[in-house]
Amino acid sequence: MATLLLKNVTLETGFQYEGDRVTGTNTRECDVFVKDGKVEKVGESLTDSADTVIDAGGNLLMPSMREMHIHVDKTYFGGPWKACIPITNGIVTRIEEEEKLLPQQLPVALQRAEKMIEWLLSQGHTHIRSHCNVDPQIGTKHIEITLEAFAKFEGMLTYDIVAFPQHGLLRSNSQDLMREAMRKGATLVGGVDPATIDRDIERSLATTMDIATESGKGLDIHIHDGDSLGAFEFKKLAELATQAGKVGQTTISHAIALGDLEGAELDNMTAILREAQIDVTTTIPTNRKTIPVQYLQKNGVNVSLGHDSLTDHWSPYGTGDTIEKLSILAERFRFMDEYSLNRTWQYATGGIMPLDDEGNAVWPKVGDDANFLLIDAVCSAQAVARRKPITKVIFQGNLVSENGIVQSGVQMGGVRRG
Numbered sequence: 001m002a003t004l005l006l007k008n009v010t011l012e013t014g015f016q017y018e019g020d021r022v023t024g025t026n027t028r029e030c031d032v033f034v035k036d037g038k039v040e041k042v043g044e045s046l047t048d049s050a051d052t053v054i055d056a057g058g059n060l061l062m063p064s065m066r067e068m069h070i071h072v073d074k075t076y077f078g079g080p081w082k083a084c085i086p087i088t089n090g091i092v093t094r095i096e097e098e099e100k101l102l103p104q105q106l107p108v109a110l111q112r113a114e115k116m117i118e119w120l121l122s123q124g125h126t127h128i129r130s131h132c133n134v135d136p137q138i139g140t141k142h143i144e145i146t147l148e149a150f151a152k153f154e155g156m157l158t159y160d161i162v163a164f165p166q167h168g169l170l171r172s173n174s175q176d177l178m179r180e181a182m183r184k185g186a187t188l189v190g191g192v193d194p195a196t197i198d199r200d201i202e203r204s205l206a207t208t209m210d211i212a213t214e215s216g217k218g219l220d221i222h223i224h225d226g227d228s229l230g231a232f233e234f235k236k237l238a239e240l241a242t243q244a245g246k247v248g249q250t251t252i253s254h255a256i257a258l259g260d261l262e263g264a265e266l267d268n269m270t271a272i273l274r275e276a277q278i279d280v281t282t283t284i285p286t287n288r289k290t291i292p293v294q295y296l297q298k299n300g301v302n303v304s305l306g307h308d309s310l311t312d313h314w315s316p317y318g319t320g321d322t323i324e325k326l327s328i329l330a331e332r333f334r335f336m337d338e339y340s341l342n343r344t345w346q347y348a349t350g351g352i353m354p355l356d357d358e359g360n361a362v363w364p365k366v367g368d369d370a371n372f373l374l375i376d377a378v379c380s381a382q383a384v385a386r387r388k389p390i391t392k393v394i395f396q397g398n399l400v401s402e403n404g405i406v407q408s409g410v411q412m413g414g415v416r417r418g
Helices: 091-122 141-151 175-184 201-215 227-243 263-275 293-298 322-332 338-343 380-385
Strands: 003-018 021-035 038-043 052-055 060-063 065-070 125-133 158-164 188-192 218-222 250-253 278-282 303-305 372-375 390-395 398-402
Touching: 003 060, 003 338, 021 338, 052 398, 060 380, 065 091, 065 303, 091 125, 091 141, 091 398, 125 141, 125 218, 141 158, 141 175, 158 175, 158 218, 175 201, 188 201, 201 218, 201 227, 227 250, 227 263, 227 278, 263 293, 293 303, 303 322, 322 380, 338 380
Parallel strands: 003 052, 065 125, 125 158, 158 188, 188 218, 218 250, 250 278, 278 303
Antiparallel strands: 003 021, 021 038, 060 372, 372 390, 390 398
């Protein structure tokens, strides 16, 4: 039974107030004892014997993060610099490019996927959700490659693999390939723009839902369509998810139309998503309207973050640094006070935070998973605003990364980011 003793960690214990206004975060220094991947004790000056003892030196203890939207299977990361070609025909430009590019990249796809996973792990992510192309050009090879890549990190993180018909489920006639991908180990059924790409909203979504039902899996569907078109797709997806028993098992990635809706339209759409327990993942885009993250979360629609890309033929941008992403989110929505900066952490962790909305200490407690970050910060508000560095990543009570060096001994600072 593996044990870990973390000494001298800083834990958030509550808020400081001036009148009704939160002006700071209270903390205390203590120890955490972990047994078999679970928190067993939290207290001061613990003396339990442990297989591993780590002196945190006063670093802030925070829950580890989730990367909820990335494409590790098609990337330039770890390879030579290459900018994107201009878009001349919307999303079809990229689809046509992929038909030639992805087969050419197959010889390096595994190596690059491993480098990206390793980088994301070093940046504090102990869960990664990767979308993987399934199309006539590469078949299910990317599913196989991604499974092999994640296998290298067994015991260091958890993952989901989304079978993703990037070229259109109907447009590329990939229904049978998608079913094969689910049999080969994909954990979620993906989809993309049933209107813009498949040109048949109802049949595209219904077929996607059929595949999810047959495989017994949930869904994560890219929907970039904006305004009323995207809203119609959301409503149809919610209706189908409810009918198919997929309530609480469906994600909309990007959900760009939510940034276009206002007033009663936004209220009504939020209620529809909440009723079907559909959650949303966003990259916090800066080149278009940002979805109303805080409004959605407060009204029962869970919001998560993803980077989408670290550098590929879709975009040359992306860092894999979710603390940076949280800082961008906070700046975008003008979160400048202690309280709003503190609450921002929830979007990176699936809602796990040291303090609840009222400032009560709720994490870590006995029985919690020992998935931690140690951060060189005095509190989570500072970590977000000042983009403070992660010093250690711990998964199930095991140290998996320290100062950018993962357990394999590969120094991630030495991996080129393009």
